[in-house]
Amino acid sequence: MKVALTCNILPSDYSRESGDDTFAEFDAPSTIEAIKRALLNFCDSVTVVEADEDAYETLRRGGFDFAFNIAEGVRGEAREAQIPAMLEMLGIPYSGSGVTTLAITLDKRRTKEVLAANGIRTPRFQLLSRESDLSEDLKFPLFLKPNGEGSSRGITAKSLVVSREELQGVVSEMVSRYRQPVLAEEYLTGREFTVGLLGNSPEVLPIVEVSFDGLPEGAPRFDCYEVKWIYDSLDAGYDTTVCPAEVDDDLRSRIEDTAKRTFEALEIRDLCRLDLRLDEDAEPSVFDVNALPGLIPDPEENSRFPKAAYASGRSYDQLIAEIFASALERQGMGF
Template sequence: MKVALTCNTLPPGYSQESGDDTFAEFDAPSTVLAIRSALLRYCDSVEVVEADEDAYEKLKKGNFDLAFNIAEGIRGEAREAQIPAMLEMLGIPYSGSGVTTLAITLDKRRTKEVLVANGIRTPRFQLLTRGGDLSIDLKFPLFLKPNCEGSSRGITARSLVNSKEELEEVASEMVATYRQPVLVEEYLTGREFTVGLLGNPPEVLPVVEVGFEALPEGAPKFDCYEVKWIYDSLDVGYDTTVCPAHLDDDLRSRIEDVAKRTFEALEVRDLCRLDLRLDGDGEPSVFDVNALPGLIPDPAENSRFPKAAYAAGYSYEELIGRVFNAALRREGISR
């Protein structure tokens, strides 16, 4: 079996810790190599295919049996769907979610609309468009983020606002910088969790709790680019995650239930990581869904999906194998 590993690799010299979030969604060469090495335990050959303008011709000529897809795409609001669309056009089966799901889950507003339509709790929200009205019918404090970004791009210490003046200033800057609408949602102050799901139907991996109490004075006390890529980095060394989270059976059951319902509602496949907080009623409320979760292999880097898999007893190679074999079974491919 010949497998294409479709991905976007960080350019040489780039570091998320620099504060420049331009390529924050891309994968480090070490991650790409670790996935390739893991895949070689399950197939004959793996060719890395960079998800750029030349990808289509490489996929067309590659004679691939399957693609293991972690590609973020290079531009556009539905960029995570670019490589899957090419693969479907060429008749190459692939791991992970399909074109429609990836287009929706990168669009935070559309994701929340699907959640609401399926009775899944999510914070009240509103979309601010470029050049549109900045009036808001939501209760402060509010949380702002670019509508179509991942890896916490555009989510900074200034994303939490407490007044109309702050809202207008931060939203205007965000629209100008990222050239897209801004999602505004009511900020929930309850405990925050991230949940990994693996397989079809999905296994819910041990829940990760995200906490900010140990961060130094002056650091944001919510998940944002600075927390994820600077404070919680190898160089600085703050750990904002606990896995498995300390949960009673009732809360764990409710978190797992909403995670599986979200997976089903958005027609996610093979793997997923979603973020949620407890709302004012103590109920899990989903605020983000990542159908292409990060797969950084080094446990010290606190990549949350692998961290949950390690807590479940999987090695990195077994995690990649579970995703790979889930895709094969779903596609009816036998090795």
């Protein structure tokens, strides 16, 4: 079997810790190499295919039997769907979610509309192009984020706002920088969790709690770019994750049920990681869904999907093998 590993590779001189989030969604060469090594246990060759403007011709001429897809795409509102669309046009089967699902899950408003339509709790929200769009129905504090970004791009210490005056400045800055509307949602103050799902009829991996108690004074007490990529980095040495989370059986069951219903409602395939908080009724409320979760191999980097897999007793190679096997089985193929 000849496999394409479709991806976007971080530039060699780029550092997320610098605060520049331009390429935050891309994968480090070490991650690409770790996935490639794992795949070579089960196939004859793995070719890294950069998800750029040359990707279509590379895929068309490559004679590939399968693609292991972690590509973020390069631009546009549905960029995570670009490579899957090419692969489908070329008839190359691939891992992970399909074109429609990836387009929807990158769009935070559309994701929340699907969740709400399926009776899955999600914080009340509104899409804003300017401060004056804000409905009187939404209650402060509000949490603001660009509508179509991943890896916490655009989500900063400024994202939590308590007044229209604060909101005006942040919305204006986000719209100007990211050239897209801003999602405003009511901020939930309950415990925060992130949940990984693996396979079809998915297994819920051990739940990760995101905790901010150990951060220094003045650090944000919510997940944002600074917390994820600066405080919780190898150099800074903070760890904002607890896995397995300390939850009782009842809460675990409710979180797992919410995660599985979300997976099904959005027609996700093979793998997923979703973020939720407990709402005022202490019920899990989903606020973000990542159908292309990060796969950083180094446990010290606290990549949350692999961290949950490690807590389940899996090695990194086993995790990649299970994603690969799930995708092959789904398409009637096999090792």
